[in-house]
Amino acid sequence: MIERRAIPAVENLLQIPQSTELINEYGRTLVLDAIRSILAEMRAGATAGGGEPENAAILELARRRIQAWLQPTLLPVINATGVILHTNLGRAPLSKAAQQALFQAADAYCTLEFDLEKGTRGMRSSHAETLLTRLTGAEAALVVNNNAAAVLLVLTALASRKRVIISRTQLVEIGGGFRVPDVMSQSGAKLVEVGATNRVHLDDYNLALQEPAALVLRAHHSNFKIVGFTSEPPFAELAALAHAHGVLVMDDLGSGALVDTARFGVAHEPTVQESLQAGADVVCFSGDKLLGGPQAGIILGRRDLLQKIKKHPLGRALRADKLCLAALAATILHYLKNEAETQVPVLQMMAQTAEKLQERAQRWADDLGMGEVIAGTSTIGGGSLPEETLPTWLLALTVLQPNRFLARLRDQALPIIARIETEKVVFDPRTVSSEKEQFLLAGIRKALNGNK
Numbered sequence: 001m002i003e004r005r006a007i008p009a010v011e012n013l014l015q016i017p018q019s020t021e022l023i024n025e026y027g028r029t030l031v032l033d034a035i036r037s038i039l040a041e042m043r044a045g046a047t048a049g050g051g052e053p054e055n056a057a058i059l060e061l062a063r064r065r066i067q068a069w070l071q072p073t074l075l076p077v078i079n080a081t082g083v084i085l086h087t088n089l090g091r092a093p094l095s096k097a098a099q100q101a102l103f104q105a106a107d108a109y110c111t112l113e114f115d116l117e118k119g120t121r122g123m124r125s126s127h128a129e130t131l132l133t134r135l136t137g138a139e140a141a142l143v144v145n146n147n148a149a150a151v152l153l154v155l156t157a158l159a160s161r162k163r164v165i166i167s168r169t170q171l172v173e174i175g176g177g178f179r180v181p182d183v184m185s186q187s188g189a190k191l192v193e194v195g196a197t198n199r200v201h202l203d204d205y206n207l208a209l210q211e212p213a214a215l216v217l218r219a220h221h222s223n224f225k226i227v228g229f230t231s232e233p234p235f236a237e238l239a240a241l242a243h244a245h246g247v248l249v250m251d252d253l254g255s256g257a258l259v260d261t262a263r264f265g266v267a268h269e270p271t272v273q274e275s276l277q278a279g280a281d282v283v284c285f286s287g288d289k290l291l292g293g294p295q296a297g298i299i300l301g302r303r304d305l306l307q308k309i310k311k312h313p314l315g316r317a318l319r320a321d322k323l324c325l326a327a328l329a330a331t332i333l334h335y336l337k338n339e340a341e342t343q344v345p346v347l348q349m350m351a352q353t354a355e356k357l358q359e360r361a362q363r364w365a366d367d368l369g370m371g372e373v374i375a376g377t378s379t380i381g382g383g384s385l386p387e388e389t390l391p392t393w394l395l396a397l398t399v400l401q402p403n404r405f406l407a408r409l410r411d412q413a414l415p416i417i418a419r420i421e422t423e424k425v426v427f428d429p430r431t432v433s434s435e436k437e438q439f440l441l442a443g444i445r446k447a448l449n450g451n452k
């Protein structure tokens with residue numbers, strides 16, 4: 001333990017030449033913060049080593065501390081887990097075109113709200129929103145920050161202080177504490193639950209519709225599946241019933257598939273277009289789940305309702321920014337041009353064939369000169385298509401301490417996130433783009449050798 005009076009004062013430390021150097025490099029505020037935090041630890045006896053540290057040594061500690069503070073924390077990683085929409089790893093990677101659009105919008109001024117032809121103020125809605133209506137046939141569209149914001153905004157604008165009918169089969173928690181019933185109460189809507197946990201019938205809705213209501217809400221089950229003795233009425237029948245009572249129908253689709261997921265060999269996820277055709281007055285979904293774009297909440301539906309939603313003060317608070325709109329418009333264009341499956345990474349990954357994946361995993365094993373190629377499964381993740389898996393082939397490495405090996409993989413310059421399956425460390429080619437392969441293999445080699 002250092003004696004209290006041996007701890008130098010900040011003023012004294014600032015007088016030695018090393019602090020001038022540090023201040024020139026990093027600025028006074030950071031240097032003072034670092035010195036103060038080190039001195040505070042010394043006072044608390046927390047600095048290891050004991051003895052009386054030299055002023056120069058303290059400043060060296062300060063330099064290292066500042067460098068640690070300034071390390072970027074939002075880093076690119078290689079996702080070798082096979083979970084396509086890995087929420088912890090940022091969900092959907094963007095297409096090349098979407099990246100470029102995002103960069104261009106960031107790099108210079110842009111026509112966010114400017115009409116080039118007239119030279120006057122233009123509409124923010126003329127970009128992604130116009131494309132979304134063209135693609136889906138919806139009358140109108142609005143893009144907000146994320147789908148949670150979309151649900152909150154629609155309910156607040158259309159159903160505040162009014163009854164909203166929802167089935168008990170759909171009172172889901174999405175994750176991160178986002179619960180449909182909580183969002184509903186936050187919006188001021190009066191939650192009316194119908195049906196049982198496993199089953200709901202048209203009659204249950206009919207009974208609730210005997211009293212005035214603003215909305216019937218269908219929420220996608222998202223991250224869970226009810227199996228066994230279950231039922232929910234077809235959405236078109238529910239919509240017809242609600243409309244017969246003069247009540248609006250909202251569909252929170254969650255993942256927002258724009259193409260039929262059955263073509264990838266997984267369950268058919270209700271598409272946005274199907275929901276609109278079945279009679280939804282408003283639908284909402286995420287931009288960064290199955291759609292494969294940036295984080296966004298997309299609201300589509302009847303023009304008059306969208307007008308009302310857009311005018312609500314919350315609309316301004318939740319609106320999407322130019323970077324999001326740029327990336328989203330570029331993503332939607334892939335769908336309009338019928339090239340989504342080859343250009344949108346999420347769909348590309350889903351579309352990869354087992355043969356191709358086996359070939360890639362085998363190439364990795366050959367390249368490393370070790371490991372085996374075993375059959376496995378990739379998952380969709382992101383609360384989309386729960387329980388649905390895609391057959392894949394994994395590179396499996398047998399190492400002495402799998403968990404320590406995983407940690408070394410994460411410690412690489414381009415961190416690699418892999419997983420353990422039956423005590424082997426496995427890598428799924430499905431979520432590793434071919435551009436990243438060389439980094440993956442170099443990283444694995446270094447991790448095997450125990451260095452960075």
Ligand SMILES: *Cc1c(COP(=O)(O)O)cnc(C)c1O
Pocket residue numbers: 146147148149151174178219220221222223252253254255285286287296297382383
């Ligand atoms: C994922 C999801 C949300 C939340 O969407 P975010 O874009 O993550 O805010 C809301 N509802 C459903 C049904 C979902 O699946």
